[in-house]
Amino acid sequence: MPIRLYNTLTQKVEDFAPASDNTVRMYACGPTVYNFAHIGNLRTFTFQDILRRWLRARGMETLHVMNITDVDDKIIRTAVQQGVSIFDYTKPYEAAFLEDMATLRLQRPEKVVRATDHIGEMVSLIQSLTEKGITYESDGSIYYRIAKFPEYGKLSHNDFGGMIAGARVDVDEYEKENARDFVLWKNKKEGEPSWDTPIGDGRPGWHIECSAMAMKYLGETLDIHAGGVDLTFPHHENEIAQSEAVTGKPFARFWIHGEHLIVEGQKMSKSLGNYYTLRDVLQMGYQPEAVRYLLASVPYRNKLNFTFDGLKAAVTSIERLRNFELRLKTDKFPEGSNADADKRTAESLARFEEAMDDDLNTANALGVLFEFIRETNTAMDSGGFNAANVAPVVALLARFDEVFDILKPTVAEGGLTDEAIDALAAERVAAKKARDFARADAIRAELLEQGIILEDTKEGTRWKRKA
RNA sequence: GGCGCGGUAGCCAAGUGGUAAGGCAAGGGUCUGCAAAACCCUCACUCGUCGGUUCGAUCCCGACCCGCGCCUCCA
CATH class of the missing domain: 3.40.50.620 (HUPs)
Structure with a gap:
């Protein structure tokens, strides 16, 4: 089409x-x-x-x-x-x-x-x-x-x-x-x-x-x-x-x-005090990706109601997407391939593209992706997803991000580098192993303060940046 | 007045003539040293109102109500 x-x-x-x-x-x-x-x-x-x-x-x-x-x-x-x-x-x-x-x-x-x-x-x-x-x-x-x-x-x-x-x-x-x-x-x-x-x-x-x-x-x-x-x-x-x-x-x-954007249901204007520049919003602590996601998520021919609830929802939605990507890249899946999983990925890709082809229906496209993620998570939990199924899913996410571009976090200037985080995370794992929970918790709290969230999974500890 | 858009769950929002995607929030659960995080489940007999067409309408037609945009500079 x-x-x-x-x-x-x-x-x-x-x-x-x-x-x-x-x-x-x-x-x-x-x-x-x-x-x-x-x-x-x-x-x-x-x-x-x-x-x-x-x-x-x-x-x-x-x-x-x-x-x-x-x-x-x-x-x-x-x-x-x-x-x-x-x-x-x-x-x-x-x-x-x-x-x-x-x-x-x-x-x-x-x-x-x-x-x-x-x-x-x-x-x-x-x-x-x-x-x-x-x-x-x-x-x-x-x-x-x-x-x-x-x-x-x-x-x-x-x-x-x-x-x-x-x-x-x-x-x-x-x-x-x-x-x-x-x-x-x-x-x-x-x-x-x-x-x-x-x-x-x-x-x-x-x-x-x-x-x-x-x-x-x-x-x-x-x-x-x-x-x-x-x-x-x-x-x-x-x-x-x-x-x-x-x-x-x-x-x-x-x-x-x-179409235009309105703010909290009203036309944006300086006199109403609901006039925001990007700089204003970022200063409130939101990441640019959240703004991008919110602006992109409503199809362009509809009015977009910009609200801070909506912006928070965007943050959480991005996290869900990134969590899935993280899981895909860090979980260990059994060898082999599952035919249903590949079929689901191929169909989701086709539906995603069809939604975008349809006058850039981004809301529909996102719906397709989230549904895919839920089903795939379930499949992963129940062993219906194998190592050979990973690549097509990575490709699907890449296709998505080619246009939405929100998967990669914006790293703040002067923030912790990936290497520094890896080192701290490793130190915490060691502390945990030694049952020094006080030290382990301290590291976890310290990282959280820097916007880094640690996750203990079956495969070990992994980390991510807050959206 | 003219032209045009929209009214779908607490919020955002997709959608189709055959019985309502998705996200957030909320409630429940799994996991875990605790926690966090993550993941799963539940969550609209109903789609502004009233008529009509139809075997059947949220989706088609008509009327009405409500909100909005443009007609002047504006993304």
Whole structure:
């Protein structure tokens, strides 16, 4: 079965394959770097990560471009206020964003590109639009006349036809012919950064950057354009208008939108005090994997209710998965092979993949895996699992972790190394053997303080890091 | 008003026209120097409400109630 993805454009789940060769050309709207990313932003980027990882797991190559919006009204306003250049203002947030991505184990897209490095491309695109008679100028700014693009509204499934006639003046100081017309190039304002170009001294509007950068790196028709739901309109609608008016070709074959995250049942906002960055959550003592697991566990088209109960549940779930992996790798199983065990593993792998193929149904995929783990644990307890059955299970877990990536613990800086833990664990075993339980318990307590849990099993003592 | 999404056990959540996955929590048990950890078992006659279609509906249709998103910057 092919991978099936929901396409906002057609409002249907469709079979997906790249248009040409084996490379998926995808563009994902990245962050505006005026602040630290919050967990809501990160939910969207986690969904994009799951998407790209699953495409790759299914044997495709990805050419994934993510933009960094490093110029917009908010950035300019704040930078001017602080008396720094927009570059100096955005630079640390851009770095922080890339750091957060790495912390959350979000794979780096093949290309991460800045808006301000592509002013020339944007200007060319605006010039092409002007040549086609789609733009108009007002007060030194250039606008897109949506009346010239009859398909306007096809992505967000809105009919704007009736509104074209009712020309209004926008509330800001720019004159527009139609309320829906949007700015491509903003005239320079005194005291604000600008670029002196053939179309004037000014700065780009928000929408043009994505069209320009996407087409520069990925060609006129992308396989996938992804982003948060809120971008569907107007941002993505405008991208379509800009790009297709110039090329006459579909801008993207698949439009994939990730739902938002809410916090404790409410929209996240600073005024409600439920606004969290990744850094905030990690400071509370949670591991990045727990955040990643929680963000990935709800299918991307559903709203995700981020709660601390949910985060704790994620921690415990990860432990269950890791415990199983640990058992698989440390238990001694009888020689030979059990046919039922292999059959169960093969079927679970197939069901896991089928769930992921089904529009990235991560909740279902996790269900398959947990059910498999319970059944396999039972088989292990009752002797229905042999040494030769281990390898396929290891492969199944690897397949799972290829996309979820939560099995490997994050080792804190300055924490105990594996070798140091091994040594202490061995010392405790010796103390136990000598029936020096006081010493043994002391070591156990000491390790626990460092987040290391010791487990005495039939095969001996093993240890693990707390999730 | 327009477009769209959702209401499944204490919480999160999958799902199908044929009688409810999974995770967490809770209760019980196995194991153990004690403990911890681990593992196992139990846990929705019921899927917002009311009608309809059907041999049969949580899943299809209609109405209604509730919550939410977008239509303005926003992941």
